[in-house]
Amino acid sequence: xxxxxxxxxxxxxxxxxxxxxxxxxxxxxxxxxxxxxxxxxxxxxxxxxxxxxxxxxxxxxxxxxxxxxxxxxxxxxxxxxxxxxxxxxxxxxxxxxxxxxxxxxxxxxxxxxxxxxxxxxxxxxxxxxxxxxxxxxxxxxxxxxxxxxxxxx
Amino acid sequence: xxxxxxxxxxxxxxxxxxxxxxxxxxxxxxxxxxxxxxxxxxxxxxxxxxxxxxxxxxxxxxxxxxxxxxxxxxxxxxxxxxxxxxxxxxxxxxxxxxxxxxxxxxxxxxxxxxxxxxxxxxxxxxxxxxxxxxxxxxxxxxxxxxxxxxxxxxxxxxxxxxxxxxxxxxxxxxxxxxxxxxxxxxxxxxxxxxxxxxxxxxxxxxxxxxxxxxxxxxxxxxxxxxxxxxxxxxxxxxxxxxxxxxxxxxxxxxxxxxxxxxxxxxxxxxxxxxxxxxxxxxxxxxxxxxxxxxxxxxxxxxxxxxxxxxxxxxxxxxxxxxxxxxxxxxxxxxxxxxxxxxxxxxxxxxxxxxxxxxxxxxxxxxxxxxxxxxxxxxxxxxxxxxxxxxxxxxxxxxxxxxxxxxxxxxxxxxxxxxxxxxxxxxxxxxxxxxxxxxxxxxxxxxxxxxxxxxxxxxxxxxxxxxxxxxxxxxxxxxxxxxxxxxxxxxxxxxxxxxxxxxxxxxxxxxxxxxxxxxxxxxxxxxxxxxxxxxxxxxxxxxxxxxxxxxxxxxxxxxxxxxxxxxxxxxxxxxxxxxxxxxxxxxxxxxxxxxxxxxxxxxxxxxxxxxxxxxxxxxxxxxxxxxxxxxxxxxxxxxxxxxxxxxxxxxxxxxxxxxxxxxxxxxxxxxxxxxxxxxxxxxxxxxxxxxxxxxxxxxxxxxxxxxxxx
Numbered sequence: 001x002x003x004x005x006x007x008x009x010x011x012x013x014x015x016x017x018x019x020x021x022x023x024x025x026x027x028x029x030x031x032x033x034x035x036x037x038x039x040x041x042x043x044x045x046x047x048x049x050x051x052x053x054x055x056x057x058x059x060x061x062x063x064x065x066x067x068x069x070x071x072x073x074x075x076x077x078x079x080x081x082x083x084x085x086x087x088x089x090x091x092x093x094x095x096x097x098x099x100x101x102x103x104x105x106x107x108x109x110x111x112x113x114x115x116x117x118x119x120x121x122x123x124x125x126x127x128x129x130x131x132x133x134x135x136x137x138x139x140x141x142x143x144x145x146x147x148x149x150x151x152x153x
Numbered sequence: 154x155x156x157x158x159x160x161x162x163x164x165x166x167x168x169x170x171x172x173x174x175x176x177x178x179x180x181x182x183x184x185x186x187x188x189x190x191x192x193x194x195x196x197x198x199x200x201x202x203x204x205x206x207x208x209x210x211x212x213x214x215x216x217x218x219x220x221x222x223x224x225x226x227x228x229x230x231x232x233x234x235x236x237x238x239x240x241x242x243x244x245x246x247x248x249x250x251x252x253x254x255x256x257x258x259x260x261x262x263x264x265x266x267x268x269x270x271x272x273x274x275x276x277x278x279x280x281x282x283x284x285x286x287x288x289x290x291x292x293x294x295x296x297x298x299x300x301x302x303x304x305x306x307x308x309x310x311x312x313x314x315x316x317x318x319x320x321x322x323x324x325x326x327x328x329x330x331x332x333x334x335x336x337x338x339x340x341x342x343x344x345x346x347x348x349x350x351x352x353x354x355x356x357x358x359x360x361x362x363x364x365x366x367x368x369x370x371x372x373x374x375x376x377x378x379x380x381x382x383x384x385x386x387x388x389x390x391x392x393x394x395x396x397x398x399x400x401x402x403x404x405x406x407x408x409x410x411x412x413x414x415x416x417x418x419x420x421x422x423x424x425x426x427x428x429x430x431x432x433x434x435x436x437x438x439x440x441x442x443x444x445x446x447x448x449x450x451x452x453x454x455x456x457x458x459x460x461x462x463x464x465x466x467x468x469x470x471x472x473x474x475x476x477x478x479x480x481x482x483x484x485x486x487x488x489x490x491x492x493x494x495x496x497x498x499x500x501x502x503x504x505x506x507x508x509x510x511x512x513x514x515x516x517x518x519x520x521x522x523x524x525x526x527x528x529x530x531x532x533x534x535x536x537x538x539x540x541x542x543x544x545x546x547x548x549x550x551x552x553x554x555x556x557x558x559x560x561x562x563x564x565x566x567x568x569x570x571x572x573x574x575x576x577x578x579x580x581x582x583x584x585x586x587x588x589x590x591x592x593x594x595x596x597x598x599x600x601x602x603x604x605x606x607x608x609x610x611x612x613x614x615x616x617x618x619x620x621x622x623x624x625x626x627x628x629x630x631x632x633x634x635x636x637x638x639x640x641x642x643x644x645x646x647x648x649x650x651x652x653x654x655x656x657x658x659x660x661x662x663x664x665x666x667x668x669x670x671x672x673x674x675x676x677x678x679x680x681x682x683x684x685x686x687x688x689x690x691x692x693x694x695x696x697x698x699x700x701x702x703x704x705x706x707x708x709x710x711x712x713x714x715x716x717x718x719x720x721x722x723x724x725x726x727x728x729x730x731x732x733x734x735x736x737x738x739x740x741x742x743x744x745x746x747x748x749x750x751x752x753x754x755x756x757x758x759x760x761x762x763x764x765x766x767x768x769x770x771x772x773x774x775x776x777x778x779x780x781x782x783x784x785x786x787x788x789x790x791x792x793x794x795x796x797x798x799x800x801x802x803x804x805x806x807x808x809x810x811x812x813x814x815x816x817x818x819x820x821x822x823x824x825x826x827x828x829x830x831x832x833x834x835x836x837x838x839x840x841x842x843x844x845x846x847x848x849x850x851x852x853x854x855x856x857x858x859x860x861x862x
Contacts, residue, residue, distance in 0.1 A: 021514045021548045023490060029386065114549040116519065116556075119415060133416060136553045 010135055012117035019082060019113045019141065027070045030054075035081035035089050044092055048148065051077050052102070055150045067152070076150060082111060082143035093146045103149040110140045163202040166195060211238045217374060315581035319618030323571040324476035328463065331365075332479050342367075348394045349482060349621040358637055364456035366395040369637035376640065381825040383634035384487050384644055388494040390627050391636050393612070394482035394620055397459035399466075400475040400569050403448045407470045411452075412441055421445055422558040423521035424605040429454060431465050436660065438653050440607055442523060446562045449569040451603070453483070453614070455653055457662040480574055482620035484627070485610040487636075487644060489515040492611065494633060495604070497537035498626040502527040502599055507559055510546045512539060516611070518552065523605040524559040527567070529598045531626040532587050568601035574616045577601060581618070584625070609641075609650060646833070647826040649789070655799075656819045656833055658700060659785065664753045671699035688852035693811045694742030697851060700800050700817035706754045706783040707745050708814060709837055711735055714775045718812060738811055758784040758838035769839050784838040785816065788846070788861060792830035795857035797821040801848045803834050808849040808856040815840050818848060831862075 020034060033048050053059045055066045055074065065071065081089030090106070097104040117135040174185035212224035212231050221230035224239075231239045313320055322332050334342040341347075345362045348369075354360060358369040369392060383389050401407070408414055411430060417423045421444045429439035429452075440453040454462060459478065467474055486494065496512035505526055567573030579597040586593065603614040615623060627633060636644075645652040654663045675698050678686060688697040695701045712718060719737045726734045735741050759765050765784045767773040788803070802808070803816040816836030824831040836846070847856045 015519060017549070017552060018515070018517050021517065023493060023513065023515055112547075112549060114552060116552075118519075134556055136549075136556070138549060 010117040010137070012135065013120050015116040015118060017114040017116060019111050019143075020080075025070075027074065031074055031077050033077065033079045035079065035085045035092070037083070037085050039085070039088070041088055041091060044088070045095055048077065048079060048092065048096070049100070052148065052150060055152055057153060074150065076105075076147040079146040079148060080143060083141050086142065086144050089144050089146060093144075093148075096146075096148055102151070105147040105149075107145040107147070108142065109145070110142050113139050113141050115139055163199065166199045210242050211235045218379075314575070314579045316586070317578070317581045317583055317618065319578040319581050321571050321575035321578070321616070322479040323574075324478075325571070326467065326474050327476065328460065329476040329479050346479065348392055349618060350392045350394075350624050353621070353624070354392070354637075357635070361638070364395065366456065368395050371637040371639040372635055376634075376636070377643070378825065379634065380636060380640050380643060381647060384647075386489065387632050387634055388486055388488040388490045388630075389634040389636045389640065389644075390494075390624070391485040391487070391610075391641060392482075392620065392624060393485045393641075394617070395456055396453055396483060397456050398451060398453045398477040398481040398483075398614070399459075399463055400477055401450050401452065401466060401470075402472040403443055403445055403450050404470070404472055407466070407472055408441070408443060408450060410470075411466075412439070414441075414443070417557070418521070419443055419445070421560065422523070422556070424523045424607075426520050426607045429462070431462065436462070437662065440605070440612065442603065442605060444560075444562075444565045444569065447565045447569050449565075451477075451481075451569065451614070453481075453612075455662075457654065457666070475569075475571065480571065480617050481568075481614055482617045483615070484613045484620060484624060485607075485641075486613065487610040488634075491516055493539075494537075494627060494630050495611075495613070496540055497630055498531045498534075498623065500529045500531065500534065502529060503561065505559065506542075506544050507546065507551060507554060509540045509542050510544075510551060513542065514548045514551070518555065518606050520606050520608045522555050522558075523603070524555070525564045525568070525601070525603045526559075526561045527564045527599040527601050530581075530587075530596060530600065530622065532582075532584060532622050533591070533596070535591070537626065537630045564601040565603070567599070568603055568614070568616070573601065577616050578618060584622070609645060609648070642820070646820050646822070646831075647824050651787075651833065652820065658702065658817075658819055658835055659753075659755050659757045661753055667699050667702075668751060671696060674698040691849075691852050691854050694738070694745065695802070695811070695814075698800070700819070702755050702783070702817070703749060703751070704745050705814055705816070705837065706780060707748075708741065708812070709783060709839075710775045710780050711741060711744070711777070712812060713771075713773075714777060720810075754780070754782055755785050755835075756782040758786040765838060771839060785835040786838045788816070788834050788836055790832055790834070790846070790859040790861050791827065792832070792848070792857055792859055795830070795855065796850065797830045797832050797848060797857070798850050801832070801834075801850045803836055803859075804847050804849065804856070805840060805844055806847070808847055808854075815846070821848075832859075 024032065031051065033044070033051065035044055055071070057067065060066065079089060079092060093104045093106055096102045115137045117137070119132055119134070172185070172188060174181045174188055210225065212220065212235070215232070215235075219232060221227075224230040226243070228236050228239045228243070322329055324330070331346055332342075333339045334347050338347070344365070345367045346365060347367050348354070350369075351360075351367055354369045358372055360367050361370045362368075380389060405419060408419065412418075412425055412427065413430075414425055415423070418425045418441070421442070425439075425441040425443075427438065428435040429437050429441075437455055437458045441450065443450045452462075456478075463474065463476060466472065492514075493512040496509065499508075501508065503526065508524065508526070567577065577597065577600050580595045581597065582593055600615065600619050605612050605614070613623070628635075642652045642655065645656075651657065654660075654666050657663045658667060678688070678698065695704050715735050718735070718741060725740065726736060728734055733740060733743070735744055758769075762784070764773065764781060768784055797818065799818060799821055801818040801821055802814060803818065804813040805815050806813055816834055818832045818834040821832030821834070822830070832848070834848075840846075843861075846859050846861075848859055849856045
């Protein structure tokens with residue numbers, strides 16, 4: 001979408017549909033971290049470290065589970081952030097790369113999200129100027145994706 | 154090798170006794186170290202071996218959900234990947250053959266005799282006649298039975314068109330007759346109807362008799378955490394056929410009187426999930442789907458208010474009604490993979506690429522999204538399969554497309570019509586038959602279904618006797634999770650939704666439910682030994698079970714009338730009419746106990762109600778002979794410390810004085826989504842917002858501060 005086309009404001013209940021839509025497998029769930037705008041920076045960092053440590057033979061006690069099977073092919077942990085969380089995500093990348101000495105790849109892109117505007121719930125009917133029927137609007141949002149490479153040994 | 158010897162061998166640790174490192178009074182250090190390392194290694198090996206030899210049988214290491222009662226001697230009860238090991242273990246154990254019991258010998262002899270008799274009957278081509286029964290009376294009996302059968306046929310019952318015994322049991326403009334079920338178990342179903350999945354559930358669930366049904370309550374296996382987890386990543390299925398449905402003529406004025414519909418609901422694009430009103434009063438939560446094309450409206454509601462609603466619609470509006478309690482069943486699915494699970498077992502008669510595409514995505518549809526189509530008998534496919542997706546569609550486009558519904562009007566017409574539903578059972582085969590002949594001739598391939606999203610789940614509405622085949626097929630999907638009424642309540646609680654009945658204490662049905670729960674818990678409590686019956690001493694006059702709203706109402710209004718109550722008075726005081734005056738808490742307790750009438754005495758706070766306004770301001774007057782209903786408002790809270798149970802009491806400041814009582818907790822417990830104890834409760838509306846509240850569980854003296862959320 002061109003920057004000059006400003007999106008028109010719509011009065012209604014704004015329902016944001018999620019951008020992360022694909023059903024993920026168990027391994028994907030355990031190796032992907034999604035940064036939300038409400039995620040505190042340090043807790044995100046701690047949780048990512050916890051994920052990374054599971055694969056590290058020298059730290060974890062449960063070595064067998066994460067060294068074999070489907071986990072064997074896992075090369076990196078994915079951290080994703082979109083919109084206003086890009087800054088937090090890049091901060092995480094910085095910390096992991098420079099302080100924890102992980103190899104971090106940064107990928108950028110944009111993702112299509114859907115906004116739904118529904119008529120407001122009111123027993124007296126919708127207020128003046130509000131929409132009567134549900135309106136959909138697509139929007140492009142930038143995102144970054146980090147690949148934090150595992151240290152297995 | 155027998156087991157004892159094997160264990161003995163594994164437990165002996167090899168050592169080098171004559172140490173070669175020590176020669177002529179000199180110790181050779183490298184040799185000594187070598188010998189010790191050998192000893193350490195063999196010690197470690199021995200440890201490992203001991204663990205392996207004493208290890209349990211293979212089925213004992215399985216998670217609880219995969220364990221089976223007969224796994225020790227029946228390898229088919231062990232998962233396939235472990236069967237070889239299980240067979241080996243079974244061969245290792247020395248099983249002595251048991252001698253046949255006298256009963257077994259007797260049974261064998263009897264069956265031999267019966268076989269002989271059967272062959273003789275076959276030779277004679279006739280059945281031996283019982284000489285004691287008079288022939289005439291026998292013929293008379295048979296005639297009576299035939300006449301009975303004929304009369305029952307003419308009673309509005311459709312003709313059976315299948316060997317399963319499925320038929321459409323709809324009451325047209327009257328309440329439907331309760332289905333008798335299988336003849337063998339009909340006596341047990343006289344008062345409480347069995348769902349079609351009853352026998353399946355009876356083996357795996359605790360059941361409860363309520364509202365004219367035997368309802369699955371919760372699985373016999375522990376499932377508190379797994380339910381929470383499955384709702385986030387998998388599918389949980391519930392048989393909710395006990396929710397009652399009725400179908401009425403499409404009439405916009407009737408619909409607008411019963412609910413507050415939006416345009417898309419009236420057009421039939423979306424279903425309605427929300428309050429149902431009788432005479433402008435909210436009475437319960439309902440699901441409604443209007444189909445102007447079919448000229449019909451489906452209403453699905455909790456069984457506790459069904460009959461009242463049915464009679465209300467029939468008497469007030471005079472529209473044509475179908476009582477579909479026993480002709481429409483439903484399955485609810487919760488979790489992000491719900492649509493994928495349905496996709497795996499549904500084989501749709503017409504090509505609908507939109508539905509097939511849904512199997513790839515997390516479920517993120519808005520409540521009200523509705524689909525309707527015809528499917529083939531799911532039992533014709535032996536295993537659930539992922540459908541091939543012919544044309545990929547973007548998920549956002551799918552959401553936009555489905556917002557106006559994916560409705561096949563023919564399916565709706567068939568589903569909303571008694572004859573159409575009955576026609577769906579045409580040539581319905583038994584599962585046994587289908588297993589023998591996987592591709593039988595003359596199979597009917599159109600089952601109409603309605604799939605709609607409610608505020609909490611996907612609701613699948615199908616003809617009553619198709620619930621079981623679909624249910625059994627859904628259970629073949631790996632990682633599918635099961636739930637009953639308690640799990641629905643748990644999920645509502647964890648997601649911050651109010652569950653119908655428990656969390657609406659001001660509704661008449663909920664009041665009846667609360668009274669019933671009090672009675673049942675009282676009966677259970679009375680059976681405990683005296684040492685464990687210590688609740689009363691903490692309750693100070695409150696009922697020891699459930700939420701005692703009557704006490705709270707009287708406490709608040711009487712305190713308003715007579716002013717602050719003293720803790721204790723030595724003597725009771727009487728007025729000129731010899732009525733005891735209420736001066737202390739003890740007097741109040743006596744008064745409440747003697748004047749209990751167990752009638753609904755609370756209502757939801759309404760800011761437009763003039764009495765409620767004056768109640769919150771505190772400038773109202775009380776007539777003790779006719780107490781008004783107590784206005785209450787909801788509170789949601791977390792508990793930083795301590796535990797919380799249902800029916801805990803809510804106090805202002807501290808729980809040491811009964812006068813501080815302001816409300817009760819309707820649902821309380823551990824909320825796994827929050828990771829904390831949390832609760833939903835109601836307090837008297839005169840308590841200003843932001844007041845410090847504490848809770849106390851029933852039968853305890855400890856109080857805990859709460860944090861409102």
